[in-house]
Each structure stands twice: as C-alpha cells, then as structure tokens.
Amino acid sequence: MQTTPLSDDIKQALSKVTTASITTILLKKGLRNVWMRGTRPIKPSQGRLVGRAFTLRFVPAREDLATPESWGSPISTRAAIEAMPEGAIVVADSMGVTDAGIFGDILCARMAKKKVAGLVTDGVMRDMAGVLATGLPVWCQGAAAPPSVAGLTFVNWQEPIGCGGVAVFPDDVVVVDDDGAVLIPKALVEAVAKEGQEQERLEGWIMSEVERGVPLPGLYPPNDEAKARYASFKEKK
Known part of the structure; x- marks a missing residue:
C-alpha cells in the first residue's frame, strides 16, 4: 500500500497544534484511545513532527522464524525500510516488548538517509548512542542490547497494527511531540x-x-x- 503524501497546508496547521490539544479535540468527537502508550522521546527537544503513518508489525518470536538469517528475507525490516517514503512517520507494533531492540544505528541511519520524518514504537531501540548519532527522531520506551529476533518476529509492513494500545492504519496521521505520539484517523485529519x-x-x-x-x-x-x-x-x- 502506497502512502498518500500529506498536503503542506495540513502539515503546517497540525505542526502548530500540541498533541494534548489533539487528544482533547478527538475526545469531543468520541475518540478516547488515540495516545500511544510508552512512546517517549529518546532525547529532549525533538520538536513536533507530523506525517502519514507507515506501519510495521512484529509478533512474538518463534524460533524457526526469528533468526539472524531472517534479516535477509524479502519480508524483513531491511526490505520495509526501502519501501518507506520521505516524510513518513514509521509506527512499529513491538507488542510492548522491552528486552529486544527493534532497530539499531545502521537501520536508523538508512531511515534518516531516506528522509523518514521519525520512528514511533511501543518497544525499545538498541545501539542507543549510534541511534542518537544518526539524528533520526525516535519515540520509544528506552533501550535494550539484544536484537529484535531475541523477542520478536517481523511479519509485514503497511497493514493495520496496534501500537501502545492504539489501532493504527496506513495513511492515518501521527503527530509527535514531548508528550508522545497521537493518532489522527485519516477521515478526521482536515477537521x-x-x-x-x-x-x-x-x-x-x-x-x-x-x-x-x-x-x-x-x-x-x-x-x-x-x-x-x-x-x-x-x-x-
């Protein structure tokens, strides 16, 4: 599924609205569950970012699938990164796992090179010093040394996921700031x-x-x- 570019007008307007205000607006529309739990900025002052959601999905690790050899598979985090469009906010469903880092410095460096706007996950990162050095803005639960396959199996990208207890569909819009990540359903973005x-x-x-x-x-x-x-x-x- 291709990500639809977000118009400059909408992006500029939302960049001036806090995630706190967005949750209040959506609450008035009947949506209470839009703030992704565990999505904290890995460093202060990453700013406020707005972008279409590009989704990644992990499931629990299974020993025959979650192997270092799987990193070379056509269905892998490496392949997903090559499909990421400029300006997207990557949202990874890590099932809240905090003892296996989904990405490290090399993968984040490639994402930064592709001008991905940022990464949001309810999981953790690894190679934290290197990730910070790439300059890729990240919202997550912290750091862990083990690789993703120690606790997770990557299964696909650009399909509906759950991140931090929130349903995220490709082409929804994500806004992130110091308060974390908030989901705006695609149909409600303009409003x-x-x-x-x-x-x-x-x-x-x-x-x-x-x-x-x-x-x-x-x-x-x-x-x-x-x-x-x-x-x-x-x-x-």
Whole structure:
C-alpha cells in the first residue's frame, strides 16, 4: 500500500497544534484511545513532527522464524525500510516488548538517509548512542542490547497494527511531540487541523486571562460571558 503524501497546508496547521490539544479535540468527537502508550522521546527537544503513518508489525518470536538469517528475507525490516517514503512517520507494533531492540544505528541511519520524518514504537531501540548519532527522531520506551529476533518476529509492513494500545492504519496521521505520539484517523485529519488552530488560539487567550488574574470558574471552560470576551478579542486581531 502506497502512502498518500500529506498536503503542506495540513502539515503546517497540525505542526502548530500540541498533541494534548489533539487528544482533547478527538475526545469531543468520541475518540478516547488515540495516545500511544510508552512512546517517549529518546532525547529532549525533538520538536513536533507530523506525517502519514507507515506501519510495521512484529509478533512474538518463534524460533524457526526469528533468526539472524531472517534479516535477509524479502519480508524483513531491511526490505520495509526501502519501501518507506520521505516524510513518513514509521509506527512499529513491538507488542510492548522491552528486552529486544527493534532497530539499531545502521537501520536508523538508512531511515534518516531516506528522509523518514521519525520512528514511533511501543518497544525499545538498541545501539542507543549510534541511534542518537544518526539524528533520526525516535519515540520509544528506552533501550535494550539484544536484537529484535531475541523477542520478536517481523511479519509485514503497511497493514493495520496496534501500537501502545492504539489501532493504527496506513495513511492515518501521527503527530509527535514531548508528550508522545497521537493518532489522527485519516477521515478526521482536515477537521482536526482546522479545529486545532482555533483550540490553540482559544487556549492562548485563556492563558493570557489567567496571567492577568482572572479566576478559572467561567473561564476554563469558558461560559457565555467569557466566550463573548474571546469573540471581541478575535475581532481586534
């Protein structure tokens, strides 16, 4: 399955919306389970990234399949990396396994060379110093020395997966920042981008009100009087 490029307008709009705001917007639409558990930035200040999901799926290790020889198979992490498009955010279903690193420095260096935007997994990495040196932004649960085949079998890419307890489909959109990774279903991307900009504008105004000493009741969430003041504020902008 080919990944559909994300438009520059949508990408730029979502890059200004925090993952916290996105979870609130999706909550109002009835979606509660969109934050991928265990997806933490491997270093501070990786920024906020937006991209289409390119999915990878691992299953539990089986001794006849999870072998070093499998790395040369047509269905392998190496082959999947060559299929990754520029700008995608790779989302790997590692089943929460934390004692086998799914990628190391060489694979991450190739991903960086292909201009993959970032990697998100509910698992861990290996060769951490080398991974950091590649400059590839990564969100994961930490590090482990053993290779992936010590605990996982890679089975495919670009199919529905679960990452951190969240269902992720190819071409969904992923936004990552210091709070972790959030999933936006493909059908809701435009709506979230539009509403996200307004949410950030409103919360910026609420913060300015807090800073000047306005009490929270009636302000957050805003009552009719606060909404009228906010509307007046917007008109002056």
